[in-house]
Amino acid sequence: MPHRLRRTALALVAVAALAGPLAACKDSGTPSAAPSAVTELSPSAAPPSAAASPAAASPIPQAPVNKVPTCAQVKDAMVRGSIDPYGAFGADGAPLTEGIFGGEDGLVLAVQEACTTGDLGGKIGKVTVGTIMSSLVDTTGRWWGVMLCVKPGDRAQCTVHFVLDDRDPIESVSIAGHKLTVVYLTRPDDAGSAAVSVRRTAVYGVSGTTLTELSHTDTPYTP
Numbered sequence: 637m638p639h640r641l642r643r644t645a646l647a648l649v650a651v652a653a654l655a656g657p658l659a660a661c662k663d664s665g666t667p668s669a670a671p672s673a674v675t676e677l678s679p680s681a682a683p684p685s686a687a688a689s690p691a692a693a694s695p696i697p698q699a700p701v702n703k704v705p706t707c708a709q710v711k712d713a714m715v716r717g718s719i720d721p722y723g724a725f726g727a728d729g730a731p732l733t734e735g736i737f738g739g740e741d742g743l744v745l746a747v748q749e750a751c752t753t754g755d756l757g758g759k760i761g762k763v764t765v766g767t768i769m770s771s772l773v774d775t776t777g778r779w780w781g782v783m784l785c786v787k788p789g790d791r792a793q794c795t796v797h798f799v800l801d802d803r804d805p806i807e808s809v810s811i812a813g814h815k816l817t818v819v820y821l822t823r824p825d826d827a828g829s830a831a832v833s834v835r836r837t838a839v840y841g842v843s844g845t846t847l848t849e850l851s852h853t854d855t856p857y858t859p
Contacts, residue, residue: 705792707751710766710785711735715745717796719781721770729793742773748780754811758842760784765816766794767806780806782818782847797847803830816840816847821857833857 705713716722716729721743730737735747748767755762764785771778779802785794800806806820817839821832838852 703787704753704762705764705785705787707753707764707766709787709792710751710764710794711747713766713785713792713794715768715783715794715796717781717783719796719799722781722796744771744773745769746771748806750806750809752809752811755814756784756811756816756842756847757814759845760842764792765809765811767809768794768796769805770799776803778803778805780804780820782806782809782816784847804832807835814842815850831859 711732711734713732714729715732715737716725716727722730730739730745732745732747737743737745746769748769750767751765753762753764766783766785767780768783769778769780779799781796781799783794783796785792787793800820801822804820804822806818808817808819810817817837819835819837821834822836823829823831823833827833833856834854835857836852836854839850840847841850842848
């Protein structure tokens with residue numbers, strides 16, 4: 637074989653040897669420089685957490701609930717009411733100190749022993765029922781009243797709902813079945829003496845935001 641032909645043949649063999657790996661590389665798929673499917677896709681977005689949801693982030697505000705004072709806390713309450721003499725103190729009420737308030741005009745308010753806590757139902761709900769007596773210095777009049785007390789803040793707030801007749805002392809108060817029972821001493825309407833002679837047990841129910849007497853029973857009482 638002539639020398640020139642032999643050199644040409646060797647060159648063709650070398651080209652063929654290089655073409656084989658190149659073809660294999662082309663058939664293998666995407667060039668290595670191109671991004672793979674894993675690196676090209678961004679990570680899946682995580683579902684919103686419960687903390688990010690509007691319901692969890694902004695809970696529905698609950699209505700404030702009044703706390704119920706103890707009978708001891710009633711002795712330092714603010715006392716108000718639309719009945720004389722409590723209406724004179726307006727919406728703020730008269731401030732009690734250790735169960736007593738003394739006005740410049742001789743008025744004295746004194747918390748009494750009868751007291752209880754319970755659920756009256758309706759629009760009143762759970763309260764402390766306290767009793768209070770009003771009097772004027774140098775007079776014989778004594779008026780016992782029933783007040784409902786709550787404790788929305790640092791100090792108990794009491795509202796007098798009704799007042800008994802002159803010199804009708806309250807012996808006890810109790811709550812059962814959403815009814816308030818008040819036991820007090822009184823006298824018949826036609827009595828000719830101011831001395832008490834009847835022990836009355838009166839039952840009150842809730843009508844709206846007020847207490848209404850439902851019934852009462854009387855038994856004889858001898859001082």
